[in-house]
Amino acid sequence: MLDSSFILIVHSYYRWIVLVMMLLQAYWIISRYKQEKKFSKIDFKILFVFTTIFNIQLVIGWLLYLNSTLALSFWNDIATNVKHRQIRFFGLEHMSMMTLAIILSNIQTYRAYYRINKKEVFKSLFKTYIWIYFIILSSIPWSFSPLTSRPNFR
């Protein structure tokens, strides 16, 4: 077992990097979409960098999950724990929604590779990333969240 309290701190602060990247990426996608730009090789590289930054949080998240007594305790007695908001959130909801969002981001990046030099790519990125951002933003345990709250800064 790794030191889960250390991974938790890294995971918690890395969230801010993810959020800043999401803002930058959203601005990039929307401005290129509005300018009706073709999707170039450089655009693919930029998209790839964003996805890699999200993938790092996916790996940290899974490392944390596999070392978190709170998250893993969910699987000890699913029928009872599904009724405990905090255990259910970290044991099931947060893990599955965040993994889904980052898999969708990887699928988009993979598809974009085969659409280099084509138009309409930014339109399709725009349409999918709205959902990806929504999933991520709604699955973060914000300090003000009515579902499960955690401090914004540890």
Ligand code: HEM
């Ligand atoms: C974009 C992706 C993600 C973001 C932004 C994110 C963000 C967060 C935040 C802000 C916390 C609360 C940290 C704190 O208490 O200070 C947290 C906790 C946690 N996250 Fe994530 N997370 C992401 C992906 C994942 C993934 C993919 C997994 C695992 C499969 C995961 C597993 C966990 C676990 C297990 C905890 C709580 C652990 C504990 O308290 O013992 N996260 N996450």
